[in-house]
Amino acid sequence: MSPSGRLASFPCGRRTKWVVLALWLILVVVAGPLAGKLMDAEDNEASSWLPGSAESTQVLVEQRTFQPVDTAQAVVVYERPSGITLADRAKAASDAASFATTPHVVGKVVGPQLSEDGQAMQTVVPVEIGSTGWNDLRSAVDDMRATAAAGSNGMATHVTGPAGIGADQAEAFAGIDGTLLFATVAVVVILLLLTYRSPTLWLLPLISAGVALFVAQAVIYLLAEHAGLTVNAQSAGILIVLVLGAGTDYALLLTARYREELRRHEDRHEAMAFALHRAGPAIVASSATVVASMLCLLIAEMNSTRGLGPVCAIGVLVALAAMLTLLPALLVICGRWVFWPVKPGYGTAEPTRTGRWAHVGAWIARKPRKVWIGTGLALAACCVGLVSLNANGLSTAGTFTGTPDSVVGQQVLVEHFPGGTGAPLTVISNVAPAEAVRAAAETTPGISATTPVVVHDGLATFQATLSDPPDSQAAKDTVDRVRGAVHAVPDADAKVGGSTAVILDAGRAASADNRAIIPLVLGVVLAILALLLRAAVAPLVLIATVVLSYAAAMGISAFFFEHVFHFDGQDNAFPLFVFVFLVALGIDYNIFLMTRVREEASHRGTRDGALVGLAATGGVITSAGLILASTFAVLGTLPVVGFAEIGFAVALGVLLDTLVVRSVLVTALTIDLDRHMWWPSALSHVGRPREPSPDVYSDTA
Template sequence: MSTTRKLAALPCGHRSKWVVLALWLVLLIALGPLAGKLMGAEDNQASSWLPGSAESTRVLTEQRAFQPVDTAQAVVVYQRTDGITPDDRAEAAREAVRFATVPHVVGPVIGPVLSADGRAMQTIVPIDVGSNGWNDLKPAVDSLRQTAAANGHGMTTHVTGPGGIAADQAKAFAGIDSSLLAATISVVIVLLLLTYRSPVLWLLPLLSAGGALTVSQAFIYLLAEHAGLTVNAQSAGILIVLVLGAGTDYALLLTARYREELRRHEDRHEAMAYALHRAGPAVLASSATVVASMLCLLIAEMNSTRGLGPVLAIGVVVALAAMLTLLPALLVIVGRWVFWPVRPAYGTPEPTRTGRWAHVGAWIGRRPRKVWVGTALALAACCVGLVSLNANGLSTAASFTGKPDSVVGQQVLEQHFPGGTGAPLTVLSAAAGAPAVRAAAQSTAGVAATSPPVVRDGRALFQATLTDPPDSQAAKATVDRVRAAVHAVPGADARVGGNTAVILDAGRAAGNDNRAIIPLVLGVVLLILAVLLRAVTAPLVLISTVVLSYAAALGISSLFFTHVFHFQGEDNAFPLFVFVFLVALGIDYNIFLMTRVREESARHGTRQGALIGLSATGGVITSAGLILASTFAVLGTLPVVGLAEIGFAVALGVLLDTLVVRSVLVTALTMDLDRHMWWPGRLSRRSSDAVTAERKGPEGPGAGGT
């Protein structure tokens, strides 16, 4: 027995299966309590999302010298359309005193300040967002809203500003782990029942995937606590979807191959060893592709993107380990009955060879060139929607699927006060140059007013209120003008931060990440495919089809976002996240297909090998794609536009790749290119006719078996 066969037999031996099960039980008992602590280890402060080297991030760090804690300004805005009365002003003043006693409110409460038109007031309340981030911010803002709403004078009240907006974001992400987990598990259960048509079998992949999620969450918690790994609500939520989705995919592929081998081997332990030996390399290569793609995110400028890479890579590695050890052990322990009511009896024919996908393959084989050309043109037509893609960032109002209180309050604030009120720029400089820096900022177009500088330890800080809304393009242009003006002051060492500067720097960093990471991921995936398939043509063809699938998915998604969901644009990181997920996961299905095609091509020639490969893997890959697409679609249930867009586009891309690209386009290209698909490998020198002649040699037709 070869070394690889011996390794494949380890998780499913007569005795070793029990050892594997015991090890996983010990691991789950030891690490299970730690997994529940992951949410408490999340870092949702602004610095955990922003580009680390950006000017606005440096301002966030340096301004701590001027205040004992990190703060976010909540703006309580009052409105009376027929004019604010003296009683209204007195009541707002009393409330400002009460605001100062709310837990986590720090520093002086400023206001109420009457608007120029006399129909609105604003009170600025600084809230501590130190070590607990928005976990403390949300209850503080809730208290402000309850206090302000009880004024009883007929005014409408809202809490907005950076503090109010962040609190609503925290509310949108509240329970993301539990709600996503429940929704994802429900989807997986339903689809596994439909796939297996067995009342029992679905439980084993789900238990294995659930165990992988628990262990990965525990490992990530330990790294976050003791190794400085950054985890936020976004990465923790996507981890759930990816581990359950990818883990179930690997389980489907392995279980399908095991069911095949049960028809060829009487001993189920031997059948599982053969299944692991044959399917294991494809699963391993698939997970390596995903892990390598995720680790490419480590070069990102955005802290949130850079932290996402290792979190998801850990999840995929643990999912792989569970599906290659725990799941095989469980399947062998329970025996053939778990497939009831359709048990794969020894010696029975494999039904996939004459099933639906065999007929699809035969249809493609009659005219493969026309099929792949027509399919490619149809996908290219879908790319037309890219002209409406607007991945330039989302405004505050556009970042929620609904209209929370902070968004309404921001709109009221903009009606009665300068657009940048409540979210001013923060300017830091050397104390000696502060007057000149302030004068330069004050004279810049788009700046409504500046505050007096505060000096401490040789540095000065002042704020500049903008005339335009803080998340508008006009406000971002003002940031650039202010920076140019204050940077030009000799010896001032000035820096400009604040909410608008953060939005501007984050958008530019995301653009840089798109340009750097996308080519890197393509190169890494291409290298893995070349090593796996021992060819050059096949990897290039597969990469091209996945990129085409990605562009088509983005084009269709953009049209839906604009004309169906009426979203106002896409997040800056949207193209990168969708690309990484679709390329890594789309290549998964091509690996599942092409490793089987290559295996069969060595026996039957490439054309017949493509037909057999599609027939054998078509059903399981389609099921895997439906499950993965459905798990990502669960992200659309969150009231956060950015995640909803990622979920929709990835789900659509996975379906395109599974049902069209992999099953039709790749199969047709493989049949048309024939042996040239494997150039310059050994298989490229053996035509289908030559292989057929070999198989009709001394041992007669069909020699060599399957």
């Protein structure tokens, strides 16, 4: 037996299957407690999301010179349209004294300040961002909201500002891991039941995927605690969806090939060994594509994007290990009965030869060129929606699918106070030219006021209030003008930060990441396909179809975001995240199909091989695509626009890839290009009949 054959036999050997099961049980026992600690290891502070070299990030670090803890300003807003009364002012003053004793509130409470129109007041409260990140904000803001609302006598009260917004974000992400886990498991269970039509078989892929998730979470927790890996709520949430979705995909492909081999081999151990030997390379190549694509994120400027790469890569690797070892062991331990009520008997006919996808292949084979041209034009038409894509960042109000208190409070602030109140710019410079720096900032268009300069430990700082709302384009333009003005002051070494500067720097870093990472991912995936298929033409064709599918999915998504869901726009990193997931995961289905086509083409020819490959893999790949799309669609259950948009676009792209691109477009191109698809390998020099074999592929077969 060859080395690869012996390796494939290990997880399903008569004795070694028990060894494999025991090893995974030990891993689960060890990993369980560690996986539960992953949320505690999340770093949701602003610096964990920002580009490390950005000016706003440097300001966050240098601010600790003036205050040893990181803080965010909460702005308590009071509004009475008929006019603030003396009793209202006394109430706000009493609240301000109470805020000073609220847990996690540090520094001086400023206010209440009456608006010029006399209809609103504001009190600024600095809140510590502790080791638990925005959870500290949530606790303090909840207390302030309760204090402000108590005895308000009809006066509207809100808490906004960076702390209020952060607290509402924490609320939106609260329980995200549990929500995503239970929703994803529910979706996977339902679809596995529909796919297998068996009351028992669905349990084995689900158990294997669940074990993979716990082990992956444990590994990531250890790396976060001891190796400096950055994990935040975003990456932890996507990990759940990716491991369960991709793991179930691999399970479907392996189980389908195992069921096929059970009809050819009487011994189930031998059948599984053949299934692993045949399907294993495609599954490994598929996971390698995802892992390599995710690791490309390591070159990102954005810390949050850079941290997402290894988190997802670890999750996929653990899922791969579970599906190639634990799942085969469980399947052979259970035996054929687990497929009940439709058990694959030895010597029975393979139903895919005359199934739905065999008929689809026969239809495509009649006029493949017209099919792929028509399909390509239809997908190209869907790309028109890209003109409405607005991936320039989300406003504060646009971050949430609903309207939380901080958004309402921000709207009240803008109506009654200068637009940037509660979210000022922070300028830090050397001491000697500090007054010149302040004067330069104060005279910059878009700045309404500056605070006095504070000096400490060789550095000087002050704050500048923006005239426009802090998340507006006008405010971002002001940041650039202020930076230009203060940078021009000799020997100042001035830096400009604050929430608006953070938004600006993050957007620019995300745009730079898009330009650098997207071509890199394409190159990596192209190289993997070339090695796997041992050809030059086929990888280029497959990459082109996946890119077309991505563009079509983005076009349709942009249309729905604007005209159906009425979202304000998209996050700057949205195109990159969707691209990486769709290209990495979308190419999976092409790998599953084309490795089978290549296997069949070696003795049938490319045209017949394409039809056999489609007939054999069409059902399982469609099921896998539906499961993966559904798991990503679960992201839409979260009240966060960024997650909802990623979930919708990836789910749509996976469905397009599964139902249209892989099954129709790629099959038609393969039949039309015939042996030239494999140039320059030996398969490209083997001529085959132009007509497919009627006994297998005709509509009457």
